[in-house]
Amino acid sequence: xxxxxxxxxxxxxxxxxxxxxxxxxxxxxxxxxxxxxxxxxxxxxxxxxxxxxxxxxxxxxxxxxxxxxxxxxxxxxxxxxxxxxxxxxxxxxxxxxxxxxxxxxxxxxxxxxxxxxxxxxxxxxxxxxxxxxxxxxxxxxxxxxxxxxxxxxxxxxxxxxxxxxxxxxxxxxxxxxxxxxxxxxxxxxxxxxxxxxxxxxxxxxxxxxxxxxxxxxxxxxxxxxxxxxxxxxxxxxxxxxxxxxxxxxxxxxxxxxxxxxxxxxxxxxxxxxxxxxxxxxxxxxxxxxxxxxxxxxxxxxxxxxxxxxxxxxxxxxxxxxxxxxxxxxxxxxxxxxxxxxxxxxxxxxxxxxxxxxxxxxxxxxxxxxxxxxxxxxxxxxxxxxxxxxxxxxxxxxxxxxxxxxxxxxxxxxxxxxxxxxxxxxxxxxxxxxxxxxxxxxxxxxxxxxxxxxxxxxxxxxxxxxxxxxxxxxxxxxxxxxxxxxxxxxxxxxxxxxxxxxxxxxxxxxxxxxxxxxxxxxxxxxxxxxxxxxxxxxxxxxxxxxxxxxxxxxxxxxxxxxxxxxxxxxxxxxxxxxxxxxxxxxxxxxxxxxxx
Numbered sequence: 001x002x003x004x005x006x007x008x009x010x011x012x013x014x015x016x017x018x019x020x021x022x023x024x025x026x027x028x029x030x031x032x033x034x035x036x037x038x039x040x041x042x043x044x045x046x047x048x049x050x051x052x053x054x055x056x057x058x059x060x061x062x063x064x065x066x067x068x069x070x071x072x073x074x075x076x077x078x079x080x081x082x083x084x085x086x087x088x089x090x091x092x093x094x095x096x097x098x099x100x101x102x103x104x105x106x107x108x109x110x111x112x113x114x115x116x117x118x119x120x121x122x123x124x125x126x127x128x129x130x131x132x133x134x135x136x137x138x139x140x141x142x143x144x145x146x147x148x149x150x151x152x153x154x155x156x157x158x159x160x161x162x163x164x165x166x167x168x169x170x171x172x173x174x175x176x177x178x179x180x181x182x183x184x185x186x187x188x189x190x191x192x193x194x195x196x197x198x199x200x201x202x203x204x205x206x207x208x209x210x211x212x213x214x215x216x217x218x219x220x221x222x223x224x225x226x227x228x229x230x231x232x233x234x235x236x237x238x239x240x241x242x243x244x245x246x247x248x249x250x251x252x253x254x255x256x257x258x259x260x261x262x263x264x265x266x267x268x269x270x271x272x273x274x275x276x277x278x279x280x281x282x283x284x285x286x287x288x289x290x291x292x293x294x295x296x297x298x299x300x301x302x303x304x305x306x307x308x309x310x311x312x313x314x315x316x317x318x319x320x321x322x323x324x325x326x327x328x329x330x331x332x333x334x335x336x337x338x339x340x341x342x343x344x345x346x347x348x349x350x351x352x353x354x355x356x357x358x359x360x361x362x363x364x365x366x367x368x369x370x371x372x373x374x375x376x377x378x379x380x381x382x383x384x385x386x387x388x389x390x391x392x393x394x395x396x397x398x399x400x401x402x403x404x405x406x407x408x409x410x411x412x413x414x415x416x417x418x419x420x421x422x423x424x425x426x427x428x429x430x431x432x433x434x435x436x437x438x439x440x441x442x443x444x445x446x447x448x449x450x451x452x453x454x455x456x457x458x459x460x461x462x463x464x465x466x467x468x469x470x471x472x473x474x475x476x477x478x479x480x481x482x483x484x485x486x487x488x489x490x491x492x493x494x495x496x497x498x499x500x501x502x503x504x505x506x507x508x509x510x511x512x513x514x515x516x517x518x519x520x521x522x523x524x525x526x527x528x529x530x531x532x533x534x535x536x537x538x539x540x541x542x543x544x545x546x547x548x549x550x551x552x553x554x555x556x557x558x559x560x561x562x563x564x565x566x567x568x569x570x571x572x573x574x575x576x577x578x579x580x581x582x583x584x585x586x587x588x589x590x591x592x593x594x595x
Contacts, residue, residue, distance in 0.1 A: 002040040004081060006030075007057045007122065011046035011208050012201070012240055014054040018070055019043075022054055025073040030081070039081055045121035045209015049109050050362035052092060057104070057122070064104060066092040109360050112378055114341065116349050117165075117325035118365045121209030126244050129251040132212040138257050140331035141216050144223055145263045153224040154180055157327070160335035161347030166192055166283075166320035167398065167424045167500070169346070169413040175317060178307035179225035182315035187227035189218050189269075190311060190318040192288055193234035193241070196280035197396030198447060200427035202351040203321035205363050207234065207241035210325065211248035215271060217324035219258065220331065222269040225317050230271040233288050235278050245273055280397075280451035283425075284499045285318050287453065298453045299499035320425065322351055342368030346412035350423065356393075356430040359384050364428075366411065373407040376430060387432035391515070395424025397444040397451075398504035400511025401437065420511040422504070436533035437516040438523055442470040444508040448501060459502030462493040466509060476536045478524030483513065532594040535579045539595055544569035546591035553583035553592060 026041045052066035124131040158173025195203040218230045252258040260268045282297040289311040291297035310316025339347045346368040359381030391401040400421035449463040490506030497503045529537040547569040554562040561577040564570030584592045
């Protein structure tokens, strides 16, 4: 029995910030001080508050140490573990103010969260099956196999109201029922862990922090629909997730929780990993199934849907990582418990990867119906550097931008669609007043145009034509009628593209036109970028009222665009200025601005 547990984040973000060195240093010093029988160091998954990583939490006190370096470990061991004194200057500080009380529940970032899919992330060693079992792991699978019929399992999932967390929000129980009713000699269960949205890392964090929850859920799905084989499709760029999945599958097989006659029943089920090469289109279910078959990842026309004809032409049930992570809890606690959370049409919680211009970047799980404002300000801590909120992009390249006027919109599938956005897999990127919305639309369209598989003309050609117009507008070459051309192209692509990638690719353009049309017009007709972001349109000027004539700006200008006399206002030659911003950084009076 250990008196203390030192939990160190071993997710990708903290690992890149030397958390493995932190673990090694803890183990060395604990051994050197004769504490090996009293203190256990545990490498966990992501705690969620990525902005403050690497994170170390010590129990039973719950002391939450943030931004720890290997050099800090010596003090934590000598003071906290040896003398029982919390090192206060290393404890997490809310808004860089006084130290927060030593408990996760006292930290504002966590107060409005409800962690279900993320329940074990940061709490257990993801490479130790015994720790997962200690937290009710595989209990739900045992219950399904020994107490419930296949029909009863599907009924529980249906009554829970769980909808697919991969983007479309299709009812999970209904999908399982379709798979169950399909007649075939072989059926499959597939997990979509591809997660290609820029800035999204929800599924990766679950696979890194709690891989067994996904394996257990897939086995439950296999039992419910009558499948004996499962595949987890995960991108090869997730090496930590892949490694921990491999370890988890090996452990589950060793414990008899995967393989033949699970829990002494006649049910057999096994899982294999399939690595993706990073193609965004393979997040679309039919393209993913084609890739699993060993062919080029291209979407297929639907119907038939995968539940009828999926991988290798057999009935296939496919859900994403977050959807599966909810299943064991629903079975253990009951559909009533789960369905009381969220809204009437959207039950449970949703995980978001919160990034961009936000104080607390990280992983957030909130009940459906939580407003965008609550996520950004109460959990995310607001916009840094005193800047104004401008928009939030949800749904990645397939989603749309939410303006300040819609901040009180509840997070659920229907509400987001109504304002021109979508849930997507859960990326939420925040933008401030310095972001140009035309450039944002161009960024996402550039991504989808590059990621198009090229199979259908509307997506392959249409997105390129839209991108060309946006590039022209941001370069100061916009023409009268460009906005109308964008809208017409968007309408045609949405109506005729083969798969979800093409059908949703115009969304960022349409949503920014809906809420920020004035920015497009300023670019086209005034040859001006209101945010001062587009270099070809920006003007760097010196305010003569503020300029003290110190000449520092002219000395740092790399192209000699600034001239003047000492102690008199300086001026900028716009024909030479390259808008690099060096003069703005050097000016001691803030007299230089870019508009």
